[in-house]
Amino acid sequence: MPDTLLFAMEAAVNGLAAGVMYALVALGFVLIFKASGIFNFSQGVMALFAALTLVGLQTGQIPFSHLINAIFGTRLHHFGFTLPTVVAIIGTVAVMVAFAWLVERYIFRHLVNQEPIILFMATIGLAYFLEGLGDIMWGAEVKRMDVGIPQGMSETVDDLTFAWFGYGFFVDTLEIWAAVIAGLLVIGLVIFSQYTKQGRALRAVADDHQAALSVGISLRFIWVLVWSLAGIVALVAGIMWGAKSGVQFSLSLIALKALPVLILGGFTSIPGAIVGGLIIGVGEKLFDFFMQPIVGSATENWFAYMLALVFLLFRPQGLFGEKIIERV
Amino acid sequence: MIYREAGDFKTSYAADNQTFPIRGDRIAYYMVLAFAFLVMPFVINDYWANAIVLPFLIYAIAALGLNILIGYCGQLSLGSGAFMAVGAYATFKLTTAFPGLSIVFVVLLAGLVTAGVGVLFGLPSLRIKGFYLAVATLAAQFFLIWLFTQQPWFYNNSPTGMISMPTREFLGMPVTGPRASAVNMYLLCLVFVVALAWLARNLTRGTLGRRWMAIRDMDIAAEIIGVNPMMAKLSAFAVSSFFIGVAGALFFAVYLGAAEASEAFGIEKSFIILFMVIIGGLGSILGSFIGAFFLIVGPVLLKLLLVDQLGWSTDLAAHLEIMIIGALILLFLITEPHGITALWRTIKEKLRLWPFPH
Amino acid sequence: MRMTRMAAVVAATMVAAGPALADSLHFPMLNYRTGPFAPNGIAFADGYQDYLTLLNERDGGIGGVPIRFTECETAYNTERGVECYQSIRGDNPLIIQPLSTGITYQIIPRATQDGIPVHSMGYGRTSAVNGEVFNWVFNYPATYWDGASVIINHLLAENDGSLAGKKIALVYHNSAYGREPIPTLNRLSEELGFEFLALGVDSPGQEQRSQWLQIRRERPDYVLMWGWGVMNPTAIQEAANIRFPMNNFYGVWWSGSEQDVMPVGDGAHGYRSLAMHGTGTDYPIYADIQNYVIEPGLYAGTGDEVGTVLYSRGLYAAMLATEAARTAQEIHGTPNITAAMMRDGMASLEMTEERMAALGLPGFGPEFSVSCQNHGGSGAAMIQEWDANTGTWNLITDWIDSDREMIMEMVMEDSLAYAAENDIEPQCLERSGG
Secondary structure, eight states: OOHHHHHHHHHHHHHHHHHHHHHHHHHHHHHHHHHHOOOOTTHHHHHHHHHHHHHHHHHTBOTTHHHHHHHHOOOOOBOSOOOOHHHHHHHHHHHHHHHHHHHHHHTGGGGTTOOHHHHHHHHHHHHHHHHHHHHHHHOSSOBOOOSSOOOSBOHHHHHHHHHHHSSOOOOBHHHHHHHHHHHHHHHHHHHHHHHSHHHHHHHHHHHOHHHHHHTTOOHHHHHHHHHHHHHHHHHHHHHHHHHHHOBSGGGGGGHHHHHHHHHHHOTTOHHHHHHHHHHHHHHHHHHHHHHHHHHOSOOHHHHHHHHHHHHHHHOTTOSSOOOOOOOO | OOSOOTTOOOOSHHHHTSSOOSHHHHHHHHHHHHIIIIIHHHHOOHHHIIIIIHHHHHHHHHHHHHHIIIIITOOOOOOHHHHHHHHHHHHHHHHHHOTTSOHHHHHHHHHHHHHHHHHHHHGGGGTOOHHHHHHHHHHHHHHHHHHHHHOGGGGTTOTTOOEEOOOOEETTEEOSSTTOOHHHHHHHHHHHHHHHHHHHHHHHTSHHHHHHHHHHHOHHHHHHTTOOHHHHHHHHHHHHHHHHHHHHHHIIIIIISEEOHHHHSSHHHHHHHHHHHHHHOTTOHHHHHHHHHHHHHHHHHHHIIIIIITOOOHHHHHHHHHHHHHHHHHHHHHHOTTOHHHHHHHHHHHHHHTTOOO | OHHHHHHHHHHHHHHHHOOOOSSOEEEEEEEOOSSTTHHHHHHHHHHHHHHHHHHHHHHSSBTTBOEEEEEEEOTTOHHHHHHHHHHHHTTOBSOBOOOSHHHHHHHHHHHHHHTOOEEOTTOSOGGGGOTTTOTTEEOOSOOHHHHHHHHHHHHHHHTTTOOTTOEEEEEEESSHHHHTHHHHHHHHHHHHTOEEEEEEEOSSOOOOHHHHHHHHHHOOSEEEEEOOTTHHHHHHHHHHHTTOOGGGEEEOGGGOSHHHHGGGGGGGTTOEEEESSOOSSOSTHHHHIIIIIITTTOOSTTSTTTTSHHHHHHHHHHHHHHHHHHHHHHHHTOSSOOHHHHHHHHHTOEEOHHHHHHTTOTTSSOOEEOOSSOOSOOOOBEEEEEETTTTEEEEOSOOBOOOHHHHHHHHHHHHHHHHHHTTOOOOOOOOOOO
16 A cells, blocks of 8 residues: 555544534533533633643642642642542542532523523633632642553554554544443433433423423523533543543633634534544544645644535535424 | 713714714714824923833734724734734735835835735635634635744845845934834824724725625625625725734834844734724624724823832732733623723713713 | 823832942843743743842852842733833943843944844844944844854754755744744755745744644655744643654754643653753752852742753843953953943853853853854754653753854844845944943
8 A cells, every 4th residue: 555545544534533523522512512502612721621630639639729828828739648549539520510510500691591602701701710719729830641641652452453564553542431431421412412311301492492491391400410521521621631631721721723613513412523523533633744845734623624614505404403494 | 061062963874973963972082183293392391202102003003903803893803913013014024025116105015015915824714713713714814924024025134034124214303213203103103093993984984895795794694785805804804904904114213123934923912902893892883992092091101000100029019910811801891891992981981861861 | 291201200219219329230120020931031030030040149249249139020012021021221230131132133233323232142143243333232142143052953853964855844933033944944954855845833832733744745854943932831732632653853042941841741751952062960060059059048939940950041031141240340451341341252252161161050051252253153952852751851962053054144134234225334343441
């Protein structure tokens, strides 16, 4: 096989892996948009906040120590003990659920029936607030995310592809794990929404919240539920991206990678988020591979958006989005 | 008592249709103008001019432009940062290619170039709407910034990709570059702000503005009653981009002096201008000013309060500042989702009837 | 108008709040403890401030005049930087250290106009080496172009004097800062006959897989990196992932701190970077820092950063600034110096080994002297290597000189173009009369 083809295949495989990472972030957006029509801009910051909380709990950091030290002149840093990863993850989930409850109680309860753009703005305000809170709570230095997921080149893939093609493909073990976890997450979400009472209520609200209200489903509970789920998805995304490049402020910018995935897949479709992520991942890696000598590097930032834009011109509701019906 | 329309009789259509139908408003407007032109130049110090008033005026232009697009025509855009960059780079290319051209013309031409680019990236709006359109405009944001950082032609092949504004004079006085005095820069920006605000106000209450609003309120219905959606949407993109382009040109030429696309005109710019529009009030000229004031002067005041007055460490203050801005945005949205102007309007309604509300 | 009323109120409070403190030397700090680059900014700021605190506590300032330092948060954002500059300039600052290449570019014309010296240590505009054009701007002890040249000289030494036929890749932050070394490397590749490949990474830099896959395909012999912030650990992680030999991976001095290698863990072992100064707490000065700053609880930040690479850089920047102030006091025979006198001190600064040893920092930085023709110091740097087992940076070379002749040629070209654009008559500035 010619080398170029092999290299292109390697780029495509890596694109798939990158696509999974994008899809992880996009999933959180879809959940909230589906259930409440809110375009949750703070999803990226939620991932950062969840990751910071996880690392903070793991290493036994004292929250707000910086603030406390500044006010009382103390020198607090750590509790002096560390938590096992599982306990820390459970703790973080609890924090994210509490966060969901607070968000519903103090923000979105007051914004029911507002226009989508107002709700969107509210999530931007929330993103700002959460960003400052995360920094004050846990400090702004880079932290290492270590939950025991292996990282580095996958030997198996390397050996296998070498045996087949005579050229070992590079795939990051972390990303294989990310794909597995994303798969489990989607299966879990599907089982939850198809076979549990709360899940059915969730779908009912997504379909028609007026009708859902009239059969006695508590909208407030559903909103807390869906924000909690989005918080958990954010935690998973935060763990994966944090393991890739450390936990720090830049983690919140991954939200920008999820937006083109969303428009490609449709705002309301969970499979759409996955497929959209894969298309974008493969597309941008292949574009870079073939076009890099001509147009230069660092095209990834805009290519995903351009692809989504071109795509939208033909299918304005996204790949799996519901058909837009307009009435006057 | 003071602020009311009773007794303010209109005897002609022209008088009835004027911008400020209430005498109190009119007087306030002329007083603000007189103050800005006649008093401010003499009392303003360098710090206030350079660090606060200049960015306020420039962002107000950008917010006006985006408000035309979102508030009047209902097309959500997140590409303002890149359109500002177009204005800035057009200014740089024009002024280095034609050093003799007056800076005012250069800025206006840069606005026109941006209008062209804006129309190009406004084309998808004919087909897609809402958040989908918002994300599509992000394509403009990322693509244009990439273009400006990657293609050496745009920055005249300078080794670092920075563009710097040479000194340019207007009426014999330097208005850009290090020798320009704060007052000159202030006056130049003020003239642009007043002219463009006047233009925006009159465009939005004319035929064009009514078409935009018809599209905003219900595009299909507007099409049925004879508004050409293509013309309306693209003209909104063109006018809006012109304003934003002028803002970008002034931002680079007068305020920053040197800039780099990815750093000065990134996605945060797009967001901050959007915030201004929404916090100030969609579909309101005054709202654009209030929004710009709130987001430019607010953080500086907070910083002065927390760091200089309370003596907190700067990082703590900066983190708190982000939290406070976020909390304030939420608070405003919860108490008055339609922006500060809506609050202002309510106050005015009350004032008109005060002190006998019944 | 609301704004102006508010403005008047605040202006009044500002006047009340900022009384002119007589008899103190004002060293403003433009720091960034927030935003995407906070992890790097915090360590630098702590080191800078701790050194100034040390001088105040131990010596009562410089030449008997206490140091007053103020902090302004820029978040590495140029607009904030401009605001900071405007708020500082009326407060008799002796020196501005912008701590960002973008902010430096903005401040150069303004500070030149205002007569405030700018020191951009190892960043900023490289051609400011030519002091005849940039009278008020200093970038000693080394510039980016020196950095690129030092790495290539080191590689030359490792390859018995020839790089012909080798392939060298540069992974750079796609910004003004990251593009700085490209002209130098292009030129060196022509002269020395190595193949040069430049790969840009868009800010912030969490996505570098394509670039590293390309490196894996092209198999360059060496990879250089001009990265910043999250781009650094990501790049080192990707290099470890594709099993690129870490000993052949060289970062600039802004890509070689604990924050860059720690998140990667063991994979970063053997990664190398430039060092413009020593690092670690094995210098005599740390005994004093412990006694006068840390024990009494006067340290900046959380005190976690003491002895790290970027802390040392902050310390070094403060040391060079205060030494320049001391030189200025000697030249003008007065302890109360102005910004103009400070510039004279910087323009005739001489860092010798004896002086550094006396300060408790023997061998910490290169020996250099500043002249009107050369504001860029010696241009020499060392190479350091990360040891993941002990968690320390170890210096593996002595000072390596850069190819100053070639760099001066490029500096003249660029600075004269700047002078022509801005109607500057290149000449040395006379010492200020006061």
